[in-house]
Amino acid sequence: MxxxxxxxxxxxxxxxxxxxxxxxxxxxxxxxxxMMPPFASNHASFIEPLPNGDLVMAWFSGISEGMSNVAIVFSQLKNNSNQWSKAQVVSQRKGYSNQNPVFFYDNKTDALYLFHTQQEAKKSQLGTRSEESAEIWVLSALNVTNSSNIRFSPPRVMFKHKGSFDRNRVVVSLRNTWLYPIYYAGGSSKDQSSNLKECVDHNVFSSWLDHPFLDTNYLVQPSVIRPKKGDLRLVAFFRDRRAQYIYKADSSDDGKTWSKPTKTTLPNNNSGIEATVLSSGNFAIVYNPTxxxxxxxxxxxxxxxxxxxxxxxxxxxxxxxxxxxxxxxxxxxxxxxxxxxxxxxxxxxxxxxxxxxxxxxxxx
Known part of the structure; x- marks a missing residue:
């Protein structure tokens, strides 16, 4: 119940x-x-605010999820405007399918990062998924606050570990490092698990530290939040591959170690979720309650x-x-x-x- x-x-x-x-x-x-859809199939959006009041959004769009040339597309809503721009392709590769864009704005450098996954494309829409081949790629745009037209760098591979996937928001640690929740897909659902990557020097192409979540077989796409500003405690919520419940884990040391996940009272249908902390201190989560x-x-x-x-x-x-x-x-x-x-x-x-x-x- x-x-x-x-x-x-x-x-x-x-x-x-x-x-x-x-x-x-x-x-x-x-x-x-x-949104104005550039191609037939559209999925897995990510929305992010900029300091100047603009909003940016990315998602993947193409023939169908997993097919060749499925692209990451980008749109922007200017401050005090009610019109999103026409989506433009920012990452596309023949023979590969892009998924799961994640924005991160670095206020220290006024740079906007756009992470996404890329996997080998299926041969047909009825073909098997190739998530085990996925890598994480990154694009960046500099001086975005005062830019009238955000321009991203060419995409580059960032994590070559096969099966790497992202989905949810980067959190800045109290150590001023970047905590990037990812998961490893491919194989059976039982073999999939979640990890928290830490970028210590703010260089996405240097080495990242690993902070594995405990006992996360079947548990993927962690959404990490900080309940109280300046406090070491972090909370992570997980999608459940078994389509049973949303799960929750806690960290008391700013993401270095984590408790064993426990099920919440919220159902999960093996689909994406995201949580946030509101200004009141209350938690909000968006999900399919089924x-x-x-x-x-x-x-x-x-x-x-x-x-x-x-x-x-x-x-x-x-x-x-x-x-x-x-x-x-x-x-x-x-x-x-x-x-x-x-x-x-x-x-x-x-x-x-x-x-x-x-x-x-x-x-x-």
Whole structure:
């Protein structure tokens, strides 16, 4: 029995949304924009704020996940604008498929890093996945705060360890190092596990330290948060390959060592999740509250450090069709208290949703 109170807004998705990248007010008090999809299949977005108030987003787009030439694409929303730019290809390679972009903005150097995975492409859409061949690549853009047009460097391989995958946000340690959560895919689900990489000297091409998560067979795509600014404690939430529960682990030494993961009260459908800490100190997590489908997509709020999740509200829910997909969310809270979320919209495009505040999650 799951111990949370569900506050459902039974919101049916629009029949014919406009995929034009325009951010619009909608009737439930939120805002939404459907990105302009460059190719047929779109998935695994990542949204990131810049100090000047701009937002940037990346996702992968192509014929179909795992196929040749699936690209990482990039879009930008200028401060005080309601129009996302047309997505541009920033990383693409024939014979390979790109996935899982992750942004990291380094405020010390005003550089924006874009990490992503790259694996050998399937021979056909019915072919087997080749996750065991994946590596992690990186692009960077300098002087982004004052740049009218962000330009990325050519992509370069960063982690050659086969099967390396990322998904969620980099955290800056109290040692001023970069903590980058990754996982190792390929093989059986039982053989997959998670790791926290540490970049000590801020050079992504130098050696990284490894801080393995304990007993994370089946547990992947860690989302790491710091519950209290300046405190050594970190918390990680994991996707469960067995499609049972979201799992949670703790670190009391700023990510060097971790407790054994334990299951939370939240279900997981073996799909992506992301958590964040709100300005109030409460935790928020976006996920599919089911053990099967990628519908609905919901946001839950915890007021007791992740022990229970008292409030849940749907972001997307469609009742009249099978096979719809709302998945792979990413989120952050801006300085005004608004919560920005991006996620896959039925593989047709990516959606940007803006929640006015955390009280919205609590509303009946």
């Amino acid at each position: 799951y111990r949370w109170t569900t506050v459902y807004a039974m919101r049916t998705v629009q029949a014919d949304p406009k995929y034009d990248g325009i951010l619009r007010n909608i009737s439930d008090g939120t805002m939404e924009a459907y 053990n099967k489908d990628r519908n609905p997509l919901s946001i839950s709020l915890s007021t007791d450090q992740g022990l229970t999740w008292k409030y849940t509200r749907n972001l997307e829910y469609k009742t009249d069709e099978n096979g719809v997909e709302f998945s792979y969310p990413t989120l952050f809270q801006d300085s005004t208290g608004r919560i920005h979320i991006s996620y896959t919209y039925n593989r047709e495009t990516v959606k940007h949703r803006v929640i006015p505040n955390e009280q919205w999650i609590m509303q009946q």
